[in-house]
Amino acid sequence: xxxxxxxxxxxxxxxxxxxxxxxxxxxxxxxxxxxxxxxxxxxxxxxxxxxxxxxxxxxxxxxxxxxxxxxxxxxxxxxxxxxxxxxxxxxxxxxxxxxxxxxxxxxxxxxxxxxxxxxxxxxxxxxxxxxxxxxxxxxxxxxxxxxxxxxxxxxxxxxxxxxxxxxxxxxxxxxxxxxxxxxxxxxxxxxxxxxxxxxxxxxxxxxxxxxxxxxxxxxxxxxxxxxxxxxxxxxxxxxxxxxxxxxxxxxxxxxxxxxxxxxxxxxxxxxxxxxxxxxxxxxxxxxxxxxxxxxxxxxxxxxxxxxxxxxxxxxxxxxxxxxxxxxxxxxxxxxxxxxxxxxxxxxxxxxxxxxxxxxxxxxxxxxxxxxxxxxxxxxxxxxxxxxxxxxxxxxxxxxxxxxxxxxxxxxxxxxxxxxxxxxxx
Numbered sequence: 001x002x003x004x005x006x007x008x009x010x011x012x013x014x015x016x017x018x019x020x021x022x023x024x025x026x027x028x029x030x031x032x033x034x035x036x037x038x039x040x041x042x043x044x045x046x047x048x049x050x051x052x053x054x055x056x057x058x059x060x061x062x063x064x065x066x067x068x069x070x071x072x073x074x075x076x077x078x079x080x081x082x083x084x085x086x087x088x089x090x091x092x093x094x095x096x097x098x099x100x101x102x103x104x105x106x107x108x109x110x111x112x113x114x115x116x117x118x119x120x121x122x123x124x125x126x127x128x129x130x131x132x133x134x135x136x137x138x139x140x141x142x143x144x145x146x147x148x149x150x151x152x153x154x155x156x157x158x159x160x161x162x163x164x165x166x167x168x169x170x171x172x173x174x175x176x177x178x179x180x181x182x183x184x185x186x187x188x189x190x191x192x193x194x195x196x197x198x199x200x201x202x203x204x205x206x207x208x209x210x211x212x213x214x215x216x217x218x219x220x221x222x223x224x225x226x227x228x229x230x231x232x233x234x235x236x237x238x239x240x241x242x243x244x245x246x247x248x249x250x251x252x253x254x255x256x257x258x259x260x261x262x263x264x265x266x267x268x269x270x271x272x273x274x275x276x277x278x279x280x281x282x283x284x285x286x287x288x289x290x291x292x293x294x295x296x297x298x299x300x301x302x303x304x305x306x307x308x309x310x311x312x313x314x315x316x317x318x319x320x321x322x323x324x325x326x327x328x329x330x331x332x333x334x335x336x337x338x339x340x341x342x343x344x345x346x347x348x349x350x351x352x353x354x355x356x357x358x359x360x361x362x363x364x365x366x367x368x369x370x371x372x373x374x375x376x377x378x379x380x381x382x383x384x385x386x387x388x389x390x391x392x393x394x395x396x397x398x399x400x401x402x403x404x405x406x407x408x409x410x411x412x413x414x415x416x417x418x419x420x421x422x423x424x425x
Contacts (some may be wrong), residue, residue: 012331013085016076017308019325019342020046020059029061032071042319049096049322051163053349057342058165058219060324062096063316073115073311073344076328080307083300085330087172089128092343094165097320104159104191104321105129105141108328109309120313123148125304128170130159136356140180140187142170144196144302151196157188165322165350167343171332172302178246192302202295207289216280229249234271237261 018028035041042065048055049062063070080087093104107124127150138161142153157180160166168179179189183285192198196354211217228234239259249257310326325342327335 014329016328032118034117042070045164045196051354053346060322063319064320070314071118083303083305088335090169090327092333094322100318101133102316103314107311108307110306111161111308113309151198182328203289204292206290207288211285220275221278222273225278228271233266238264300309
């Protein structure tokens with residue numbers, strides 16, 4: 001098990017923590033009511049998912065409806081107001097159903113949010129987490145919003161796309177450094193100046209600088225001493241010697257007579273002198289660099305003094321994403337201690353349940369069906385017999401499902417036992 005780097009802060013604070021292990025989550029989490037006309041937001045369910053290793057610890061909120069927008073938010077227990085503290089953001093995510101196209105990231109939002117009117121257009125300060133859509137989008141988003149502009153991390157860091165619970169952690173230091181952890185392992189470390197183009201270049205090419213007339217940037221030139229060999233015939237076409245000028249041809253009346261052309265049977269090739277290094281080569285010319293008049297240093301980029309809400313603003317063509325164990329703090333050590341309780345102990349248990357009850361086969365089957373049915377919202381999530389892929393209350397509800405590998409004559413029966421029947425867990 002990879003442990004977090006132990007970094008301690010003086011008088012550390014927990015600004016937001018939610019493990020969904022107490023009642024009343026619907027009072028703490030407010031669903032937005034500002035949905036697009038005629039298409040309500042997707043539903044959320046408090047659940048431990050289909051293959052929990054520890055149902056009591058793994059209860060979180062899960063998206064239920066395909067092809068829907070989701071918008072829900074919760075207020076911090078204490079607003080973040082000190083920009084001189086390191087920021088730690090952490091949560092667990094389980095793709096209980098394969099995500100073909102959809103977001104699974106979180107947003108940190110400043111004070112003043114009307115939670116019932118929270119939408120994708122609501123200003124936010126930081127975005128972090130997986131964003132997936134087929135092959136063209138498959139990354140952990142890390143976006144910082146500053147003065148109305150969203151700045152994306154340049155580095156591409158891939159998330160995990162399977163049916164297991166995974167831990168996502170972001171550490172943002174006071175010196176402009178940051179780290180992204182996945183399951184407690186450092187996936188990337190960098191600096192804001194290197195990974196976010198928020199200041200623009202300090203120097204730019206002078207737009208008024210021009211290449212000198214005598215600047216020779218030809219690296220190779222033709223050898224002036226190279227001569228075409230005698231007998232070299234580079235004429236592709238020649239006059240046809242078998243055709244004679246007509247006797248009645250009048251040059252004054254008809255113009256100068258020219259015989260028709262035919263392919264030259266003695267054509268060798270187009271001759272060109274050999275190339276030699278240019279003795280006067282001066283290199284590739286570039287304009288001189290001058291200070292960028294639009295360069296504005298921003299020493300406070302990535303430092304926040306107004307964070308009061310954690311929000312989930314998502315569009316999911318495929319539902320089934322289970323969010324849990326949200327944490328916003330300034331203490332990376334505490335984030336590691338939380339992981340020792342809510343993540344590391346449940347990993348082996350979840351793996352045992354997952355594979356014992358055919359979780360991998362089920363997940364792969366849903367993934368393949370999801371790709372084939374993508375875009376057909378009324379059919380998505382339903383097999384040929386009308387059975388849904390996922391039932392929130394059971395592993396597979398009183399039925400045996402066949403794998404999509406049926407086309408390869410590899411039908412795979414999947415267990416139909418529900419969680420209520422699993423007395424051995």
